[in-house]
Amino acid sequence: MRVVVLTGAGISAESGVPTFRDADGLWEGHRVEDVATPEAYDAAPMVVHQFYDARRAALDGVEPNPAHVALGRLEAALGDDLFLVTQNIDDLHERGGSTRVLHMHGELRSALCRACGARTEWAGPMGDFPPCPGCGVTELRPDVVWFGEIPYEMDTIVAELQRADLFVSIGTSGAVYPAAGFVQYAARHGARTLELNLVESEGTSFFHESRNGPAGTLVPAWVDEVLAQL
Ligand code: APR
Numbered sequence: 468m469r470v471v472v473l474t475g476a477g478i479s480a481e482s483g484v485p486t487f488r489d490a491d492g493l494w495e496g497h498r499v500e501d502v503a504t505p506e507a508y509d510a511a512p513m514v515v516h517q518f519y520d521a522r523r524a525a526l527d528g529v530e531p532n533p534a535h536v537a538l539g540r541l542e543a544a545l546g547d548d549l550f551l552v553t554q555n556i557d558d559l560h561e562r563g564g565s566t567r568v569l570h571m572h573g574e575l576r577s578a579l580c581r582a583c584g585a586r587t588e589w590a591g592p593m594g595d596f597p598p599c600p601g602c603g604v605t606e607l608r609p610d611v612v613w614f615g616e617i618p619y620e621m622d623t624i625v626a627e628l629q630r631a632d633l634f635v636s637i638g639t640s641g642a643v644y645p646a647a648g649f650v651q652y653a654a655r656h657g658a659r660t661l662e663l664n665l666v667e668s669e670g671t672s673f674f675h676e677s678r679n680g681p682a683g684t685l686v687p688a689w690v691d692e693v694l695a696q697l
Pocket residue numbers: 474475476477478480481486487488489499503554555572637638639640641642643663664665666667668680681682683
């Protein structure tokens with residue numbers, strides 16, 4: 468059985484990473500649409516850097532929760548039959564034991580050079596405009612996919628959705644495309660579809676089955692079900 472799992476901000480909520488659209492549409496006081504665009508960066512790079520520098524620094528203070536750990540267990544059991552794609556830019560899946568994670572919206576702990584295109588692992592701030600380790604130009608930006616940009620590795624994701632037997636969406640509002648469309652695409656190609664989310668999402672009606680509750684409870688229970696059937 469080939470399983471594709473898509474995760475969103477909800478899976479990291481119980482770790483203390485704020486979601487984007489739960490509290491009045493604000494992300495730590497900023498509308499995400501006001502900082503996560505190339506236009507916002509061109510207009511005020513320092514504001515955008517401060518925003519992401521704070522998010523990056525905050526990763527040091529959070530830990531994976533039982534949902535991340537359960538997906539690590541699932542990978543250990545399914546191996547290549549599991550494809551995990553996340554919209555999250557945190558690194559909690561990796562710290563929870565997943566070794567193959569496709570970050571379709573990029574990663575906080577990565578820098579993208581606007582001059583040479585190199586992607587470099589990055590732990591510290593970028594707001595002090597450091598030089599790119601590759602080319603030396605001071606044009607590093609967060610390696611995250613902003614509104615109006617194309618998510619990473621869509622070809623790989625589409626191919627995986629086409630051959631999935633089961634598509635599971637965890638902790639995502641279904642508000643942002645293309646990820647919000649994966650459920651219908653997978654279903655059209657024959658997959659059964661399951662949603663695990665705190666509450667009904669914008670996409671709930673597209674799933675064969677939807678379970679509501681915290682990811683830290685729902686995900687380990689679902690993984691146990693899958694493992695019992697192997
Ligand atoms: N367990 C499960 N689901 C939860 C939990 C929880 N503990 N807490 C919140 N949720 C759900 C919310 O009900 C909501 O449906 O997680 C979802 C989070 O939705 P968003 O904040 O919109 O996050 P996400 O879907 O990941 O956003 C998609 O939008 O801004 C962009 O690039 C950004 O990747 C992000 C994309």
